[in-house]
Amino acid sequence: MPDLNLxxxxxxxxxxxxxxxxxxxxxxxxxxxxxxxxxxGFEQEPFYTAEDRDRLPLATDPxxxxxxxxxxxxxxxxxxxxxxxxTVLRDALAKGADGLLLDLTGFDSAELDWKRLLNGLKxxxxxxxxxxxxxxxxxxxxxxxxxxxxxxxxxxxDPFSPYLRSGTPPGESLxxxxxxxxxxxxxxxxxxxxxxxxxxxxxxxNATQExxxxxxxxxxxxxxxxxxxxxxxxxLSKTMLSVSVGTSYFTEIAxxxxxxxxxxRLISGYQxxxxxxxxxxxxxxxxxxxxxxxxxxxxxRGTTEAMAAVIGGCDALTVHPYDTVFGEPNAFSTRIAxxxxxxLKEEAHLDKTLDPAAGSYYLETLTxxxxxxxxxxxxAVENRGxxxxxxxxxxxxxxxxxxxxxxxxxxxxxxxxxxVTKFRTDEESAARPIRQPDDSSTSTVQVLPxxxxxxxxx
Numbered sequence: 001m002p003d004l005n006l007x008x009x010x011x012x013x014x015x016x017x018x019x020x021x022x023x024x025x026x027x028x029x030x031x032x033x034x035x036x037x038x039x040x041g042f043e044q045e046p047f048y049t050a051e052d053r054d055r056l057p058l059a060t061d062p063x064x065x066x067x068x069x070x071x072x073x074x075x076x077x078x079x080x081x082x083x084x085x086x087t088v089l090r091d092a093l094a095k096g097a098d099g100l101l102l103d104l105t106g107f108d109s110a111e112l113d114w115k116r117l118l119n120g121l122k123x124x125x126x127x128x129x130x131x132x133x134x135x136x137x138x139x140x141x142x143x144x145x146x147x148x149x150x151x152x153x154x155x156x157x158d159p160f161s162p163y164l165r166s167g168t169p170p171g172e173s174l175x176x177x178x179x180x181x182x183x184x185x186x187x188x189x190x191x192x193x194x195x196x197x198x199x200x201x202x203x204x205x206n207a208t209q210e211x212x213x214x215x216x217x218x219x220x221x222x223x224x225x226x227x228x229x230x231x232x233x234x235x236l237s238k239t240m241l242s243v244s245v246g247t248s249y250f251t252e253i254a255x256x257x258x259x260x261x262x263x264x265r266l267i268s269g270y271q272x273x274x275x276x277x278x279x280x281x282x283x284x285x286x287x288x289x290x291x292x293x294x295x296x297x298x299x300x301r302g303t304t305e306a307m308a309a310v311i312g313g314c315d316a317l318t319v320h321p322y323d324t325v326f327g328e329p330n331a332f333s334t335r336i337a338x339x340x341x342x343x344l345k346e347e348a349h350l351d352k353t354l355d356p357a358a359g360s361y362y363l364e365t366l367t368x369x370x371x372x373x374x375x376x377x378x379x380a381v382e383n384r385g386x387x388x389x390x391x392x393x394x395x396x397x398x399x400x401x402x403x404x405x406x407x408x409x410x411x412x413x414x415x416x417x418x419x420v421t422k423f424r425t426d427e428e429s430a431a432r433p434i435r436q437p438d439d440s441s442t443s444t445v446q447v448l449p450x451x452x453x454x455x456x457x458x
Contacts, residue, residue, distance in 0.1 A: 015049045022046065038251070039406060040208045042369045048361035056368045070351035071309075072098040072127065072316040073341035074282070078328065079104050082113040089128075090120055095335075096342045099127035101156060101318055109139040114146050127189075127316075128153040133162065135173070136180035136192060144183065154191030154240060155180060160217050161199040164391060164448045174221075178228040181238055188237040191280060195221060200396075201244035202288045203448040204404025207255045210243065211374035213396060214259070215266055216387040222270075223386075232270045242282040245305045245312075247289045252305065253357050254366035256283065256312025261371045262378075283309035284318040290325045291454035293426055294419030298322035299336065306340050310350050311357055317341055325452065397446050407453055420454045 023031050034046035045052075075097050079085050089100055104112070109132060121128065124147070132139050136155050143151060159173035181192045197205075197214040205213065218239075225235055241259065245252045263279055285305040290298050299322045306319050321329035321337040329337070345351045357363040377399075384390040391397070416422045 015051045018047065018049065039206045039248075039403065039410075040251075040370065040373060042366070042373070048365055050361060053359070053361045053364045056364055067313065067315075067354060069354045070345070071314050071341070073338065073345075074099040074101050074127070074129070074316045074318050075334070075338045076101040076103055076131075076284075076318050076320070079107055079112075079117075082116040086117050086119050086121075092338065093121075093126065096338055099129070099153065099316060101129045101131060103131045104139075105131060105133045107134075109134055109142065112142070114142045118146065123147050123151050123153060124149050126152065129156040129191075130154075131156040133157070135176040137176040137183070140180040140183055140192070151184065151187040151190035153189075154194070154238075156194050156240075156242070158194045158196040158199075158217070158242075160220065160387065161196060163388075164199045164396075165450070167447050174224045175228075178225055178230065181225065181230060181235070184238070185234055191238050191240040193221065193225070193235060193239040194242055195239060196242040198242065198244050198284070199448055200400060201246070201286065202450045203400045204288070204407060204451055204453070205400045206403040207248070207251050207370055208373045208377055209399055209403060211255060211259055211262060211370065212377035212381065213387065214241065214243065215262060215374070215378045216381045216390070218266065219382065220387045232267075236267070236279075240280045240282055242284065244286045244288065245283050245309045245314075246286045247301050247304060249304055249308050250363060250366060251370075252308035253312040254363055254370050256281065256309065256314060257355070257357060257363070257367045258370040258374065260313065261367070262374060265371075265375065280316070281314050282316040282318070283312070283314035285309075285320045287320060287324060288452055289454070290320075290322075290452055291417065291420045291458065292325055293454065293458045294424050295323055295325070297419035297423075298325070300418070302337065303340055307344060307348075307350070310341075310344055313355055394446055397448060400448065404451065408456060411453070411457060417454050417457060420457050 019031065022034070026033075031046075036044045038044055073096060075092055077085065077088055077092060077100060079102060085102070089102070092100060109130075118128075123143070130139055130153070132155065136157060139155060155177075157173075157177075159170040159177055162168060162173070163170040177192060184190050184192055195214060195218045197210045200210050200213045218241075222232060222235060226232060241263065243256065243259065245256070259281065260279065285302045289301050289305075302319055302322060306317060309317050319337040319340045321333035323329050323333045350356070357367075381387060381390045381395065384393060384395055387396070411417055411421060419425070
């Protein structure tokens with residue numbers, strides 16, 4: 001069989017030629033009617049070509065070049081008692097988890113039976129993150145006493161998130177974090193510094209705001225830690241970025257890709273070159289987009305969000321059980337959440353390819369747009385004095401409130417929330433109590449609320 005000349009059979013077509021054909025097919029309808037505006041304010045074309053991609057100052061390749069395909073499946077496990085929780089932790093590892101996120105919020109780490117809790121777990125081999133709302137140093141002390149070798153995992157606690165939700169100054173938390181970081185410098189894979197976007201995401205921020213305010217948080221946090229005597233170079237390997245991933249599939253893929261570009265740009269300002277090797281990106285599925293009406297639809301949302309997270313390039317993924325909004329997940333929902341990552345690896349084979357979105361005309365364009373808009377907003381906040389100053393001025397809250405209200409209006413004007421505004425059943429949710437967010441702040445500063453988009457329509 002003779003070789004086919006595919007280039008002759010399919011000659012290149014310019015964007016102008018495509019546009020001309022589209023205009024002809026519209027039969028008098030204006031081409032501009034096909035354009036859409038994203039929640040972030042980007043004008044979206046009806047189609048993209050190589051010409052759009054080639055005009056971009058692409059800077060992602062050097063950043064992703066040192067990544068490895070795949071991600072860690074890290075389920076969140078709530079602490080109950082040392083013995084029972086140890087059983088759950090070991091069971092999760094036996095059934096497909098690669099790491100663990102142990103939620104200790106509400107418990108005093110100094111009073112825990114650590115030997116029983118961590119029995120059978122090798123923290124020099126198994127990555128365990130400890131989520132706490134208490135002093136970080138109080139958590140590190142028993143770990144170092146019990147396990148005097150290099151630890152893996154870390155502390156999942158962002159000192160600024162409680163401040164943004166309550167208005168309580170983060171001074172003491174920052175001091176504790178400084179000491180915890182200093183005491184674990186010989187365990188570079190034990191990440192004591194978490195910079196997260198969850199507080200912004202769950203208040204209703206759009207992707208641009210989430211990225212920008214995460215960078216502002218990082219700058220304020222690094223300023224505090226370096227003022228205490230720690231070097232930026234020592235902090236990089238101790239840092240984990242953690243973001244929520246919502247239901248806007250392509251935007252969320254681009255958001256994670258843009259974050260790597262932005263982080264490289266930010267760290268270059270500290271004149272450090274080691275960030276390519278040290279950036280660790282954790283993603284978790286969104287509770288902002290969960291619904292109590294027809295709750296099984298949260299399974300669809302969570303799976304879509306998880307897929308966007310791994311295509312976007314996360315290093316670790318936490319999938320929330322579909323019934324998290326009701327409080328304590330059950331055994332079935334926990335197993336399904338853990339298995340989402342396993343399915344994406346074993347059946348979709350998404351762990352075999354590094355950055356599968358690379359080269360996509362639309363996704364490369366969207367990555368660039370998000371990176372540039374987030375950087376501009378980041379600089380605007382820095383010009384106001386940084387995250388804390390902008391928060392005290394109400395700038396952060398007002399920006400997020402505008403984005404949230406725009407989302408609510410979009411739903412009121414016809415945007416579908418599956419199982420809530422359309423295709424709805426209420427049999428199961430009507431019988432289950434709904435977990436109420438904590439809004440007990442006594443601060444006089446306007447704080448960021450924890451919300452769900454579906455709540456006004458349920």
